[in-house]
Amino acid sequence: MPSSLPVPRPAVPASAVPAAPEWPLVTERLRLRPVALADAEAFLGWRSRAEVVRFMYQPPWDLPTAQAKLSTWSTAPFEEVGDVLVLAIEADGGVVGEAMLKWAAGARQAELGYALHPDVSGRGLATEAARATLELAFTTYGFHRVFARIDEENAASVRVAERLGMRPEAHLLENDQRDGVWSNEVVYALLDREHTGLA
Numbered sequence: 429m430p431s432s433l434p435v436p437r438p439a440v441p442a443s444a445v446p447a448a449p450e451w452p453l454v455t456e457r458l459r460l461r462p463v464a465l466a467d468a469e470a471f472l473g474w475r476s477r478a479e480v481v482r483f484m485y486q487p488p489w490d491l492p493t494a495q496a497k498l499s500t501w502s503t504a505p506f507e508e509v510g511d512v513l514v515l516a517i518e519a520d521g522g523v524v525g526e527a528m529l530k531w532a533a534g535a536r537q538a539e540l541g542y543a544l545h546p547d548v549s550g551r552g553l554a555t556e557a558a559r560a561t562l563e564l565a566f567t568t569y570g571f572h573r574v575f576a577r578i579d580e581e582n583a584a585s586v587r588v589a590e591r592l593g594m595r596p597e598a599h600l601l602e603n604d605q606r607d608g609v610w611s612n613e614v615v616y617a618l619l620d621r622e623h624t625g626l627a
Contacts (some may be wrong), residue, residue: 435615449568452518453560456613458553459518460527460560463501467516470492483582484543485606509533517544517557524548527561527567536572538565542588549584555591562592565621575617579606589616593626 452461463471468491474480475489488499506513509531517525525544534538542558565571576594578585594616602610 448524449564452566453515455556455560457519458556458560460515460557461518463514463516463526465495465502467502467523468498468568470516471498471526473547474525474543477546480546482606483579483585485579485604492554492589496584506531517553517556519548525553525557527557529561529565529574530565532575534573536570538569538571538574540574540576541566542585554584554588558588558592561584562618566620570620572620574615574623575615578614578616580612580614586614586616592618593623594624 452459456580465621472489472491472494475494478488481488501512501514504513505511505618506529511531515527515529516523516528516573525542525548528539528541531537532539540558542554542561544557545555562574565574575597576585576589580586580599595618596614597617598613598615600613600615603613604611
């Protein structure tokens with residue numbers, strides 16, 4: 429009689445994991461690199477602000493939280509499903525934001541995230557950083573599809589996704605709670621061949 433137990437998914441073979449990128453990634457105005465523990469205080473510049481983290485569905489950080497998170501992120505691998513790569517965004521000699529790639533479930537899928545200090549908003553830096561992170565995802569890591577999950581009230585992040593050429597794929601109703609109230613989420617995505625067409 430056949431077993432009813434699920435068949436385990438094979439791990440990603442080491443040969444399928446691309447070589448580490450060369451850091452930093454450099455754009456017209458920015459440098460992106462993996463976070464370091466020394467970035468903890470800079471991250472508090474936006475992660476401690478309720479108006480920023482409310483769209484991340486988490487409470488504001490304090491310094492011990494920042495140090496613990498950055499310690500974990502700065503030493504974490506990026507080799508298989510569930511791994512997260514967090515990048516510090518540098519501009520004008522300081523760390524002004526973060527970009528994130530999460531290795532998502534499914535064949536060659538990744539999630540994109542980004543957040544910047546409110547003091548540098550309105551300059552197009554989020555779009556510039558997210559575009560560089562998409563390039564990393566498709567060109568270096570070879571992902572097939574990259575998506576962003578955004579609270580529908582986060583108009584600034586929606587505009588970034590649209591500037592990147594990402595397509596709206598889903599509108600999820602009351603799928604999570606923000607500030608104790610049900611909230612809606614939109615999903616934007618881009619395929620590798622669409623990214624190539626935008627280049």
